[in-house]
Amino acid sequence: xxxxxxxxxxxxxxxxxxxxxxxLESLINDACKYYLEHDLAIIYKKPTPIGVVDVDxxxxxxxxxxxxxxxxxxxxxxxxxxxxxEFDAKECQSKTxxxxxxxxxxQIKHIDNIIRHGGIAFLIIGMNGGYYxxxxxxxxxxIHTNSRKSIPxxxxxxxxxxxxxxxxxxxxxxxGIDIAYKGVGYFENTKD
Amino acid sequence: xxxxxxxxxxxxxxxxxxxxxxxLESLINDACKYYLEHDLAIIYKKPTPIGVVDVDxxxxxxxxxxxxxxxxxxxxxxxxxxxxxEFDAKECQSKTxxxxxxxxxxQIKHIDNIIRHGGIAFLIIGMNGGYYxxxxxxxxxxIHTNSRKSIPxxxxxxxxxxxxxxxxxxxxxxxGIDIAYKGVGYFENTKD
Numbered sequence: 001x002x003x004x005x006x007x008x009x010x011x012x013x014x015x016x017x018x019x020x021x022x023x024l025e026s027l028i029n030d031a032c033k034y035y036l037e038h039d040l041a042i043i044y045k046k047p048t049p050i051g052v053v054d055v056d057x058x059x060x061x062x063x064x065x066x067x068x069x070x071x072x073x074x075x076x077x078x079x080x081x082x083x084x085x086e087f088d089a090k091e092c093q094s095k096t097x098x099x100x101x102x103x104x105x106x107q108i109k110h111i112d113n114i115i116r117h118g119g120i121a122f123l124i125i126g127m128n129g130g131y132y133x134x135x136x137x138x139x140x141x142x143i144h145t146n147s148r149k150s151i152p153x154x155x156x157x158x159x160x161x162x163x164x165x166x167x168x169x170x171x172x173x174x175x176g177i178d179i180a181y182k183g184v185g186y187f188e189n190t191k192d
Numbered sequence: 193x194x195x196x197x198x199x200x201x202x203x204x205x206x207x208x209x210x211x212x213x214x215x216l217e218s219l220i221n222d223a224c225k226y227y228l229e230h231d232l233a234i235i236y237k238k239p240t241p242i243g244v245v246d247v248d249x250x251x252x253x254x255x256x257x258x259x260x261x262x263x264x265x266x267x268x269x270x271x272x273x274x275x276x277x278e279f280d281a282k283e284c285q286s287k288t289x290x291x292x293x294x295x296x297x298x299q300i301k302h303i304d305n306i307i308r309h310g311g312i313a314f315l316i317i318g319m320n321g322g323y324y325x326x327x328x329x330x331x332x333x334x335i336h337t338n339s340r341k342s343i344p345x346x347x348x349x350x351x352x353x354x355x356x357x358x359x360x361x362x363x364x365x366x367x368g369i370d371i372a373y374k375g376v377g378y379f380e381n382t383k384d
Contacts (some may be wrong), residue, residue, distance in 0.1 A: 042305045047242060062257065062259060063242065064257070068253055081310070082309065082311070118275075
């Protein structure tokens with residue numbers, strides 16, 4: 001397949017594992033890169049929403065003043081086996097429960113929207129040294145049936161899909177998606 | 193349906209048409225907002241990718257230095273009738289042809305990726321006072337079979353789906369998607 005101007009595939013072919021970040025976001029970014037390189041899924045982290053106040057065009061468009069905006073969607077989205085995927089990564093410091101204040105109200109509404117329109121939305125929660133795929137539908141159900149402002153660790157262990165840390169990939173969340181959504185018929189028409 | 197903390201739907205219920213921007217991007221942003229409010233599709237403009245160099249945390253995280261990065265994906269993405277959608281808006285000044293230099297090499301590779309994974313990717317081209325949905329597959333085919341560095345206006349008229357400007361919506365591109373992708377079986381299992 002030819003591209004104009006002799007495009008070279010400029011995706012990095014190797015991840016520098018020695019200096020790799022071991023925080024949740026880095027491990028997910030590594031996985032996104034791996035999946036892209038191996039043509040398994042096309043999932044990107046969205047740019048952080050920033051409000052630009054002042055730009056100096058004299059020096060080649062340098063931004064002199066800007067501020068971080070509150071996101072109303074989730075951080076990562078893309079396509080996997082023909083399905084729309086969106087998720088957020090949340091590192092949890094508490095050992096006993098995951099505070100719902102981690103998720104903005106707009107994001108909860110957005111998760112509901114995605115699911116109703118046939119997409120897949122979830123959180124990847126890092127907690128007590130483990131990583132869990134927590135389905136958006138389980139999150140909404142918990143919120144609608146509880147007055148609690150945090151999800152107990154026991155509930156995350158019960159409903160979450162444990163995600164493995166793979167040395168070559170990072171956090172191998174596609175395997176988690178396969179497990180979490182296979183049973184509900186999302187991928188019945190797709191080849192593995 | 194209840195959300196925590198008494199979430200109010202804060203989407204603007206009315207667009208101020210008097211002051212509405214008539215440029216292509218504003219007209220598409222209006223449509224995204226309309227579709228979201230009317231629960232027809234969940235499509236957002238991605239934040240502009242910005243590289244943050246310096247942040248002053250003393251004054252509430254004010255960004256003092258940053259720069260615009262080159263995008264490797266398209267500007268808008270989301271979900272419509274269960275399908276992954278991604279597109280870019282391109283206003284064309286030339287009356288005779290659409291320069292392919294408008295699209296970065298990474299974006300062309302990305303369009304190819306999206307299509308191969310079962311998503312829908314296209315451009316909305318504003319040209320000679322009209323708006324056209326130009327399918328990603330037609331774009332790739334043109335690039336792979338031509339040595340030209342621009343798409344003649346006649347080709348855009350021939351292959352593009354004309355998009356109507358609707359006073360209440362903006363550019364009604366969902367109708368264009370229905371027309372462009374209905375025939376190839378994308379939506380055969382969905383209800384209109």
